Amino acid sequence: MNFFIDVIIPVPLKKLFTYSVTASEADFLKVGMRVAVPFGKSKIYTGIVYKIHQEAPTAYEAKDIQQILDDSPIVNEKQLKLWQWISNYYMCTLGDAMRAALPSAFILESETVILKNNTKNIDEGILKDDEFLVYEALHHQSSLKIHDISNILDKKNVLPVIKRLIEKDAISVEEEVYEKYKPKLVRYVKLHTSFSSETALQKLLEDLNRAPKQHQVILTLFSISATTKKPVKVSDLSTESGASTAIIKSLINKGVLEEYYIQTDRVQYSGDENEATKHLNEYQETALKEIKDSFTKHAVTLLHGVTSSGKTEVYVKLIEDVLNQGKQVLYLLPEIALTTQLITRLQNYFGEQVAVFHSKYSSHERVEVWNHVLNHSVKAKIVLGARSSIFLPFDNLGLIVVDEEHEQSFKQFDPAPRYHARDTAVVLANMHEAKILLGSATPSLESYFNAKQNKYGFVEITKRYNDVLMPDIELVDIKDKFKKKLMKGHFSDRLIEEMTETLNEGHQIILFQNRRGFSPIVECNTCGNSPQCPNCDVSLTYHQYRNQLRCHYCGYNSVMIKDCMACGSSELDNKGFGTEQIEEEVKLLFPDYKVARMDLDTTRGKYGYEKIITALEQQEIDILVGTQMLTKGLDFRNVKLVGIMNADNMLNFPDFRAHERSFQLMLQVSGRAGRTDERGKVLIQTYNPYHNILQQVSTNNYIEMFNEQMNDRYNYKYPPIYKQIKITLKHKDYNRVDSASIWLAKSLKQFFKDHVLGPESPPISRIRNQFHKNILIKIPKEHSLSKTKKAIIKVNNSFSSIKDFRSVKIILNVDNF
Numbered sequence: 001m002n003f004f005i006d007v008i009i010p011v012p013l014k015k016l017f018t019y020s021v022t023a024s025e026a027d028f029l030k031v032g033m034r035v036a037v038p039f040g041k042s043k044i045y046t047g048i049v050y051k052i053h054q055e056a057p058t059a060y061e062a063k064d065i066q067q068i069l070d071d072s073p074i075v076n077e078k079q080l081k082l083w084q085w086i087s088n089y090y091m092c093t094l095g096d097a098m099r100a101a102l103p104s105a106f107i108l109e110s111e112t113v114i115l116k117n118n119t120k121n122i123d124e125g126i127l128k129d130d131e132f133l134v135y136e137a138l139h140h141q142s143s144l145k146i147h148d149i150s151n152i153l154d155k156k157n158v159l160p161v162i163k164r165l166i167e168k169d170a171i172s173v174e175e176e177v178y179e180k181y182k183p184k185l186v187r188y189v190k191l192h193t194s195f196s197s198e199t200a201l202q203k204l205l206e207d208l209n210r211a212p213k214q215h216q217v218i219l220t221l222f223s224i225s226a227t228t229k230k231p232v233k234v235s236d237l238s239t240e241s242g243a244s245t246a247i248i249k250s251l252i253n254k255g256v257l258e259e260y261y262i263q264t265d266r267v268q269y270s271g272d273e274n275e276a277t278k279h280l281n282e283y284q285e286t287a288l289k290e291i292k293d294s295f296t297k298h299a300v301t302l303l304h305g306v307t308s309s310g311k312t313e314v315y316v317k318l319i320e321d322v323l324n325q326g327k328q329v330l331y332l333l334p335e336i337a338l339t340t341q342l343i344t345r346l347q348n349y350f351g352e353q354v355a356v357f358h359s360k361y362s363s364h365e366r367v368e369v370w371n372h373v374l375n376h377s378v379k380a381k382i383v384l385g386a387r388s389s390i391f392l393p394f395d396n397l398g399l400i401v402v403d404e405e406h407e408q409s410f411k412q413f414d415p416a417p418r419y420h421a422r423d424t425a426v427v428l429a430n431m432h433e434a435k436i437l438l439g440s441a442t443p444s445l446e447s448y449f450n451a452k453q454n455k456y457g458f459v460e461i462t463k464r465y466n467d468v469l470m471p472d473i474e475l476v477d478i479k480d481k482f483k484k485k486l487m488k489g490h491f492s493d494r495l496i497e498e499m500t501e502t503l504n505e506g507h508q509i510i511l512f513q514n515r516r517g518f519s520p521i522v523e524c525n526t527c528g529n530s531p532q533c534p535n536c537d538v539s540l541t542y543h544q545y546r547n548q549l550r551c552h553y554c555g556y557n558s559v560m561i562k563d564c565m566a567c568g569s570s571e572l573d574n575k576g577f578g579t580e581q582i583e584e585e586v587k588l589l590f591p592d593y594k595v596a597r598m599d600l601d602t603t604r605g606k607y608g609y610e611k612i613i614t615a616l617e618q619q620e621i622d623i624l625v626g627t628q629m630l631t632k633g634l635d636f637r638n639v640k641l642v643g644i645m646n647a648d649n650m651l652n653f654p655d656f657r658a659h660e661r662s663f664q665l666m667l668q669v670s671g672r673a674g675r676t677d678e679r680g681k682v683l684i685q686t687y688n689p690y691h692n693i694l695q696q697v698s699t700n701n702y703i704e705m706f707n708e709q710m711n712d713r714y715n716y717k718y719p720p721i722y723k724q725i726k727i728t729l730k731h732k733d734y735n736r737v738d739s740a741s742i743w744l745a746k747s748l749k750q751f752f753k754d755h756v757l758g759p760e761s762p763p764i765s766r767i768r769n770q771f772h773k774n775i776l777i778k779i780p781k782e783h784s785l786s787k788t789k790k791a792i793i794k795v796n797n798s799f800s801s802i803k804d805f806r807s808v809k810i811i812l813n814v815d816n817f
Helices: 023-028 077-089 094-101 129-140 146-153 159-167 198-210 212-228 234-241 245-254 282-297 311-324 336-353 363-374 387-391 421-432 445-452 478-483 493-504 579-589 608-617 658-670 692-698 702-716 734-755 785-800
Strands: 003-008 017-021 034-039 043-053 109-116 143-145 171-178 184-191 257-264 300-305 328-332 354-357 382-385 397-403 435-440 457-461 472-477 508-512 521-524 541-543 548-550 557-559 572-575 595-598 623-626 639-644 681-686 722-731 756-760 770-780 809-814
Touching: 003 023, 003 034, 003 094, 017 034, 017 043, 077 094, 077 387, 077 421, 094 387, 109 129, 109 146, 129 143, 129 146, 129 159, 129 171, 143 146, 146 159, 159 171, 184 212, 184 234, 198 212, 212 234, 212 245, 234 245, 245 257, 282 300, 282 311, 282 457, 300 311, 300 445, 311 328, 311 336, 311 397, 311 435, 328 387, 328 421, 336 354, 336 382, 336 608, 354 363, 382 387, 387 421, 397 421, 421 435, 445 457, 445 702, 472 478, 472 493, 472 692, 493 508, 493 639, 493 681, 579 595, 579 623, 595 608, 639 658, 658 681, 658 692, 658 702, 681 692, 692 702, 722 734, 722 785, 734 756, 734 770, 734 785, 770 785, 785 809
Parallel strands: 300 435, 300 457, 328 382, 328 397, 354 382, 397 435, 472 681, 508 623, 508 639, 595 623, 639 681
Antiparallel strands: 003 017, 003 043, 034 043, 109 143, 109 171, 184 257, 521 572, 541 548, 548 557, 722 770, 722 809, 756 770
């Protein structure tokens, strides 16, 4: 009787591969376990068992698996169901979903190992120079890896050399698979058991009198053990006794001390006793009651609470209830910056039950969180994380909270699967029969539309916590200010006046500019030329702190030029402005105050966010300049003034959601002002103060914005009225992309008639030396989404069978907004 397994491997293939297993292996294996399998000519991949069966594949002969990597499944059935849904809905493969879901340490990779052939003596005269270098190196080292050989020969492609050596029988090649996850071990010491009797101990201390430092170490060991009643770490012993680790090592070698290791978690909670959760005010109480009522009728509820209305405290009460039922909670956030503030708040209430999962954590730390969730550990009752945490192995989910649900960061754009975490969370909650709460001060049009259609429950909090007034929003017409010469750099006299007043009162200020760098364009005043990125169709941004020009799309950088590259003139001028330039100007205007900047450049490290947020909370920073990271639900008690430097570049963005996004961004950023007793102030600088969106922001009128935007969406057939799929074609040859996109659009129009827009070049038509073309398909509500996708896949398959188009990369992006 033959047994087979279908395996998901982290490669974008449409079908699963089948491997053969023995009867005893089939008996031991369970769905969701990892196996190492050979694939292609010599690669080995980690696969996840998807199905165990007895049907042999017809198209090829099933290979044997290499080894079984787990004792029990690391992926559960519900996760596999979610991967399947993601691959169907977002039109990607199960391999893509697997690569996105599993921490990279779980996905073993094979490495090619080169060994010397000891069975045969080689005449070294027949070897060429580069072959001899490799062969010589194998005399000194038992094995080499590919990258070692490329270091020895100092060239990238070393495969021809290896191939020639194999042909001459000088070397042999093996694939070695290695586990990437290593548990963290901490080194402890204790006194050797032979000194446990009093006489032996007395003798030891007398012997050590001649070595005072070692004597001190033993005494310190006793005092630490007596006070803490816990095992003693080598590092603690070393610091307490003031002895170097070498002294401790010599005691271990003498057999006086015994060392041992204990496995620990890399991320640990170090707090004290937990606080009780806060009492809610009447608005929050009402909202909580309404949410619970709504959950009896709807699985999904939208909470629309104005900024600073205390939504987090409502979430905390709901989380408490779910934990009391013994279920798990997933708390999704759009930004890592937000998690840093919330971790402390949630840990104050729930202590070590809170686990955190996001991309700034190392892969080892992520494996630990994964294992805690898988094993129902107490340490992961509540998972707080960015979008990737929907992939964790939940088994008993009771509640999902999606905070700031309108955020664009919940959508993954590259690589596949291009999923939206909020929508995927709704499906995940449905699989677990759990409840899901979407919270925001400025809900996305889709969610609000669903609530209006009675698909979702709907609850509102209209008052800020402690009845603090909504901030006073003032629009400043900078066109007028420029005419009257009332501008200092990019600051209007109104903004400077308000900033001076706020600083004199001892409050803090946030300035928002949605562009990093110093200035987006450097232009020659003589001939008008500006330096462009060689790989993309964008001008280079000047970053002053490194004195370099950088491309924000491909990362290309060069030293800032002194003279124009076209005409040689030294008259170069900066056009536009970013956070760096604002920071510079603020320092000149307010030299006595501490200014900081928060953007992608200053938050690179694991604790980049934490340092800046903590400094602002502890009032070490007076003025914080930043990009949209600042807008995401952060809670600063002492910020009284928010300045939006230029509202126009957001409004004039070529995207159907530009107005909705600008409204959300400006309202969110103004929500950082005046969160305690005093009313905050927001100044928005703009060339067009009569723009509808700005008027709606200044009166905090979400309903008016919603109605106006929905009207446009109806008229122009955009989401949420119509579904949308965007197809992007990429290739380094413009003519090929162009002809391929025309062919594809024509074929799609045969199916979808006028619902196909394009092909069209995007605003930035070349990125990383690849030309892009976009085609947009709009799908009316009455059309079946699955049939539409089948038709697209059919066209896509015929496209791939045309020889000239095979090298053109196609990206399918469902719900691309």
